[in-house]
Amino acid sequence: MEPMLEMFIFETNQNLEQLEQITIHSEKNETFSSDEINDIFRIMHTIKGSSAMMLVNEVATLAHSIEDIFFYMREKKPDNVECSALTDIILESADFIKEEISKLESGSEANASASTLIEMTKTFLKELKSSNGDESQEKIPKELKKKQQYYIGAEKMATVTDNLNVFHAVIQYQEDCEMENIRAYTVLNSLEDAVKEIHYLPEAILEDDDTVGEIRNSGFKMWFTTTKSYEEIDKILQNTIFLKKLELKQLASLEECGYWPVKKEIVKEVILEEVPIKPILAPKKVESPEAAHQTMISVNVTKLDVLMDLVGELVIAEAMVTQNPELAGLELNSFHKAARQLKKISNELQDGVMSIRMVPLSGTFQKMNRIVRDMSKKLDKQVELVLIGEDTEVDKNVIEHISDPLMHLLRNSIDHGIEVPDERIEAGKNPIGKVTLEAKNAGNEVIINIVDDGKGLNKEKLLQRARENNLIHKNEADLTDKEIYSFIFAPGFSTKEKVTEFSGRGVGMDVVMKNINAVGGNVIVNSEAGKGSIITLKIPLTLAIIAGMTVKVGKASYTIPIVSIRESFRPIEQNIIIDPDGCEMIMVRGECYPIIRLHKIYNIATDVTKFTEGIIIMVETGKNKVGIFADHLVGQQQIVVKPVPVYIKNISNITGITGCTLLGDGSISLILDAVGLASRI
Amino acid sequence: MAEEINDFDEDTQKGKFLTFGIDREVYGIEIRAVTEIVSLQEITEIPEVPDYIKGIINLRGRIIPVMDIRLRFKKAFRVYNERTCVIIVEVRDLAIGLIVDEVAEVIFIDDHHIVSKPEMKSVQNNYIKNIGKVDEKIKLILDCEKLIHAEDEELLKNI
Numbered sequence: 001m002e003p004m005l006e007m008f009i010f011e012t013n014q015n016l017e018q019l020e021q022i023t024i025h026s027e028k029n030e031t032f033s034s035d036e037i038n039d040i041f042r043i044m045h046t047i048k049g050s051s052a053m054m055l056v057n058e059v060a061t062l063a064h065s066i067e068d069i070f071f072y073m074r075e076k077k078p079d080n081v082e083c084s085a086l087t088d089i090i091l092e093s094a095d096f097i098k099e100e101i102s103k104l105e106s107g108s109e110a111n112a113s114a115s116t117l118i119e120m121t122k123t124f125l126k127e128l129k130s131s132n133g134d135e136s137q138e139k140i141p142k143e144l145k146k147k148q149q150y151y152i153g154a155e156k157m158a159t160v161t162d163n164l165n166v167f168h169a170v171i172q173y174q175e176d177c178e179m180e181n182i183r184a185y186t187v188l189n190s191l192e193d194a195v196k197e198i199h200y201l202p203e204a205i206l207e208d209d210d211t212v213g214e215i216r217n218s219g220f221k222m223w224f225t226t227t228k229s230y231e232e233i234d235k236i237l238q239n240t241i242f243l244k245k246l247e248l249k250q251l252a253s254l255e256e257c258g259y260w261p262v263k264k265e266i267v268k269e270v271i272l273e274e275v276p277i278k279p280i281l282a283p284k285k286v287e288s289p290e291a292a293h294q295t296m297i298s299v300n301v302t303k304l305d306v307l308m309d310l311v312g313e314l315v316i317a318e319a320m321v322t323q324n325p326e327l328a329g330l331e332l333n334s335f336h337k338a339a340r341q342l343k344k345i346s347n348e349l350q351d352g353v354m355s356i357r358m359v360p361l362s363g364t365f366q367k368m369n370r371i372v373r374d375m376s377k378k379l380d381k382q383v384e385l386v387l388i389g390e391d392t393e394v395d396k397n398v399i400e401h402i403s404d405p406l407m408h409l410l411r412n413s414i415d416h417g418i419e420v421p422d423e424r425i426e427a428g429k430n431p432i433g434k435v436t437l438e439a440k441n442a443g444n445e446v447i448i449n450i451v452d453d454g455k456g457l458n459k460e461k462l463l464q465r466a467r468e469n470n471l472i473h474k475n476e477a478d479l480t481d482k483e484i485y486s487f488i489f490a491p492g493f494s495t496k497e498k499v500t501e502f503s504g505r506g507v508g509m510d511v512v513m514k515n516i517n518a519v520g521g522n523v524i525v526n527s528e529a530g531k532g533s534i535i536t537l538k539i540p541l542t543l544a545i546i547a548g549m550t551v552k553v554g555k556a557s558y559t560i561p562i563v564s565i566r567e568s569f570r571p572i573e574q575n576i577i578i579d580p581d582g583c584e585m586i587m588v589r590g591e592c593y594p595i596i597r598l599h600k601i602y603n604i605a606t607d608v609t610k611f612t613e614g615i616i617i618m619v620e621t622g623k624n625k626v627g628i629f630a631d632h633l634v635g636q637q638q639i640v641v642k643p644v645p646v647y648i649k650n651i652s653n654i655t656g657i658t659g660c661t662l663l664g665d666g667s668i669s670l671i672l673d674a675v676g677l678a679s680r681i
Numbered sequence: 682m683a684e685e686i687n688d689f690d691e692d693t694q695k696g697k698f699l700t701f702g703i704d705r706e707v708y709g710i711e712i713r714a715v716t717e718i719v720s721l722q723e724i725t726e727i728p729e730v731p732d733y734i735k736g737i738i739n740l741r742g743r744i745i746p747v748m749d750i751r752l753r754f755k756k757a758f759r760v761y762n763e764r765t766c767v768i769i770v771e772v773r774d775l776a777i778g779l780i781v782d783e784v785a786e787v788i789f790i791d792d793h794h795i796v797s798k799p800e801m802k803s804v805q806n807n808y809i810k811n812i813g814k815v816d817e818k819i820k821l822i823l824d825c826e827k828l829i830h831a832e833d834e835e836l837l838k839n840i
Contacts, residue, residue: 313742556726602728644727645737645746647777647829652730660725660737660744668725668739 008054009105010298015043016094016101017363023094024369027087032073040090041070047097052182053189055241056104059097062114064179065121066093072125078132082124089124091370093117164196165226166251167233170219177242180215181205187240191224194236198224219245225254301396304357311346311353312545312640316662318346319637323665350638354395354542361439361448362390364403368410368437375414382421382432383414392439394446395542401519402448402539405512409450409535410435412509417454417533427530429453441541445563448537457527462487485525489513517675520546520561520658522620538563548639548661550669551617551630553598554606557669558630559639559661560617564674566625568617568633576611583681586616586627593618594681595627598672601656601680606631619674626678637663641671655680696789698813699768700820701781703751707820709790709813710779714770714825718784721765738767738778745769747778753828754808772825779828788815795822 022039026032032040048063066089073081096117100110171187173180184205191198200222202211226233230250237246322339365387376383394402418424418433425431436451459481466472466487472479491510516523520540527533540546540563548559549568567588577585577592584595595616599606608614608631616627639661644654656676663669698709699718719740724747726736733752737744747767752758759782767778790813798812810824 309742316742604726604728642744645744645777646775647746648727648730648734648737651734654727654729657728662739662742662744666739667723668737668744670725670727 005054005104008050009101011050012047012097012101015047016098017366019043019094020091020370021366023087023090024373027083027373030083032081032083032086034074034077037070037074041067041074044070048179049182051097052179053186054104055186056100056110057241058112058114059100059110060179060182062093062096062118062121065118065125066090069121069125069128072128076132078128080131081128085124089117089120091374093121165229166254167222167224167226167230168247168249168251169222169224169233169237170245170247171222171237171240171243172219172245173215174242174244175216179212180220181211183240183242184211184215184220187220187222187237190236190239191222191233194228194233195224195226198222219247223251299356304353304396307353308357309640311350313662314346315350315545315638315640316666318342319663320666350545354545355393357396357542358393359396359399360391360393361399361446362387364399364406365390365437365439367403368406371407371410372414372435375411379415380420381414381418383418384432384434386434386436387438388436389439392441392446394539398446398519398539398542401515402521402537405515405537406437406448406450408509408512409537410437413450413452413454413533413535417452417456419455423455427455442538446539446541448539450535450537451532453532456529456531456533457485457488457525458529459484466490482524482526485527488525489523517673520563520673545638545640547636548671549617549636550634550639550663551598551615551628552632552634553602553630554604556602556604557634557663557667558598559669559671560619560628560674561671562636564619564621566618566620568615570614571611571616573612584611586611588618588627593625593627594678595629596677596681597629599629599631601677608632619677621674621678624678626674626681628672628674628677639663639669639671696791697787698790698820698822699787700785701750701768701783702785703754703756703782707785707818708750709788709820709822710768710770710825711822712787714772716769716771716776719767719769719778720763721761721767721780735780740769740778743776745776745778747780749780751780751782770825770829772829775829777829788820790815790820790822 019040022036022043026036044063044067048060048067051057051063052060069086072078093114096112096114100112103110103112171184173183177183181202182205184200188198188200200220202214202220205211205215205220230248234246234248237243237248240246322343327335368387369385372383372385375381413435414433418435419427419429421431424433434453436449438449438451440447462484463472463476463479466484469490471487471490489509489512513523516537516539522538524536524538525533526536540561547562549562549565550557550559552558571586575587576595577587579585584597585592586595595611597609598604599609611629614629614631615633616629617633618625618627641659641661643659644657648654656673656679657670658673658676659671660668661671694711694713697712699712699715700707700709702708722738724736724738727734727746730736733749735747735749737746749758761780764783765780766784767780768784769776769778771777794815795811795813798809808824808828809821810827811822813820813822
């Protein structure tokens with residue numbers, strides 16, 4: 001992707017996120033504070049500017065019309081502002097812009113029309129004005145600034161080199177194109193490579209919005225020197241969008257220029273040197289002292305990935321050196337001392353790189369505010385969202401994977417869990433429902449709880465549905481609550497009588513489960529009828545480096561993530577049970593669990609086929625535990641997870657293997673996925 | 682600048698083929714697709730893949746699947762020896778190693794010595810793109826793109 005476009009997408013998305021947060025916050029307070037008005041104004045101004053520059057015109061026009069509202073609010077401080085209506089407009093516009101941005105991101109054209117939204121905004125502004133008795137006034141106090149024009153005597157002019165052509169161009173834009181100043185700037189941009197020196201009137205086109213009027217009335221005037229011919233320049237300028245009229249004259253010499261200030265070399269410099277004239281930029285300028293001491297940088301994630309890979313290889317290489325078999329039996333005191341030092345440094349390096357990739361969950365959590373707001377409005381429920389532990393940090397990759405599931409779970413909680421206010425009052429609860437989103441660290445995992453105080457899951461209904469869908473494979477009386485609740489993760493399972501816009505179609509919870517499993521996480525549901533339910537997500541801190549237990553089966557090595565291991569032991573004969581179908585089970589502390597023989601399912605030649613000679617590793621699969629039978633344990637170590645090559649994934653659908661990793665001796669071990677394995681029995 | 686270098690690379694690589702033999706036939710791979718040739722190293726087997734996928738190897742930290750070309754072309758398996766080597770080919774960011782008995786040489790085949798293969802209904806000919814002639818000897822030019830990216834017809838049939 002073009003770097004400029006990438007930057008634009010990144011910035012705009014960030015601005016939109018901020019915009020959403022501010023808007024929702026001010027809606028809660030039912031007023032827009034002056035700070036917030038300034039912020040929104042600034043955001044819209046930025047979006048307008050950058051999107052016009054990127055030629056995303058609908059977005060620019062939309063942003064412009066919203067900017068108008070906030071300009072009015074800032075200048076006039078009106079008393080009657082319909083907060084929620086305004087919030088709706090802003091959020092809908094933000095959605096529209098987001099949609100367009102994501103189109104750009106995926107490489108297609110941003111082509112939707114924002115005309116209804118723009119119409120809405122304009123009507124809103126009109127109503128706002130009339131309700132505050134301000135109809136006839138012009139919206140912008142114009143001509144604050146006197147026209148700046150310089151006429152410089154011929155004697156001051158630099159001599160023109162012979163082969164430079166001098167041009168004078170005037171561009172007139174179509175009447176309704178708006179934001180002439182920014183369009184003029186794009187013209188300058190397009191000329192940048194072609195011209196030697198350029199001067200233009202009006203001057204401060206980017207900083208000063210009043211220049212819009214000036215360009216509209218008398219056109220955008222440019223004087224420039226170039227080595228290019230008339231035809232070439234004409235061709236560049238003819239490409240200008242919304243061009244109505246172009247006057248391009250070749251001048252004999254610089255003396256003929258009406259306007260030629262002394263030496264300002266490049267267009268960009270001219271702009272940077274401008275003094276802030278209008279209050280528009282004022283908030284930005286206040287920030288600038290901080291900006292000068294910038295302590296944050298944004299880095300492309302792929303660079304971090306490369307760094308992470310390198311660190312991973314370093315860890316392996318280190319193990320290869322320090323555990324080199326050729327060192328065995330040698331008396332190497334200073335070597336071991338040096339090796340320890342190396343290990344310490346590489347561990348710190350690993351932690352450091354990991355911490356760079358860690359991102360707080362707050363961004364994801366904040367997004368949920370919007371969902372709660374939209375849903376409670378549409379469903380006529382009153383819901384309060386409480387966020388706890390927003391600053392909990394998770395690997396960037398993990399965040400990407402849990403954002404959608406979280407959204408889904410939250411929707412479900414509000415749609416299925418929280419009752420309508422009347423029902424809540426009847427049940428003696430606060431009419432305002434409460435959904436809590438809580439994140440906390442627990443060792444190598446992050447635990448996210450979604451707690452609602454709604455009506456809870458109905459066990460009877462769940463059972464009935466499970467029966468209808470033929471999901472129950474054992475005696476109903478034996479089902480634990482946990483097992484019953486986990487039915488909601490079965491594909492196509494929904495107890496909701498009515499399908500709503502948000503949920504009830506029965507697609508979703510299984511997708512949630514799949515997504516969370518994909519990052520090595522787990523979902524647990526708990527509920528109490530009438531009091532609410534708790535959905536707990538357990539997610540590994542990072543996908544890149546995990547602690548794993550390596551086991552051997554024949555010549556092959558397999559690695560099981562430590563998080564899913566409960567215990568491992570060598571079984572004794574009498575605890576093994578074999579049912580008439582040949583299914584093997586193990587009795588652990590009075591409970592019976594199925595056993596998976598790795599050598600059997602993966603067809604590996606091994607001498608160890610008797611349970612009493614090998615080892616059984618009990619792993620958690622979310623619903624249940626299973627025993628994995630392997631030859632022997634090799635040991636625990638930090639492993640760098642690498643994906644299974646795409647080619648292998650394409651030609652075969654291996655269940656139970658999530659990735660591979662390199663061991664200290666350079667050999668490859670396959671990482672087992674307990675859930676996938678369990679699905680094979 | 683970078684583009685110029687690339688163009689230059691393209692030019693020097695054009696028309697060059699790495700050849701290797703299987704039984705009587707000689708096969709060629711466009712040199713552009715080949716990233717390196719390594720000697721056979723320890724292969725980690727992967728369960729539940731077709732038999733011609735021998736497994737994965739660790740190529741300096743990169744994990745790359747390896748395919749036995751003999752088995753892919755339904756020839757008899759030959760025990761690997763010290764001459765066996767792995768040609769790493771990379772097409773559109775997807776790398777795969779091809780296990781061959783031995784590599785022969787890099788040859789230049791002029792464009793007008795390359796003819797398209799005769800139309801045949803048999804599916805197995807799919808991986809041969811063209812046929813090249815050098816000194817009256819025939820080289821079958823492999824279509825790496827198809828070899829790596831094409832959906833496997835047999836696997837599809839099984840589903």
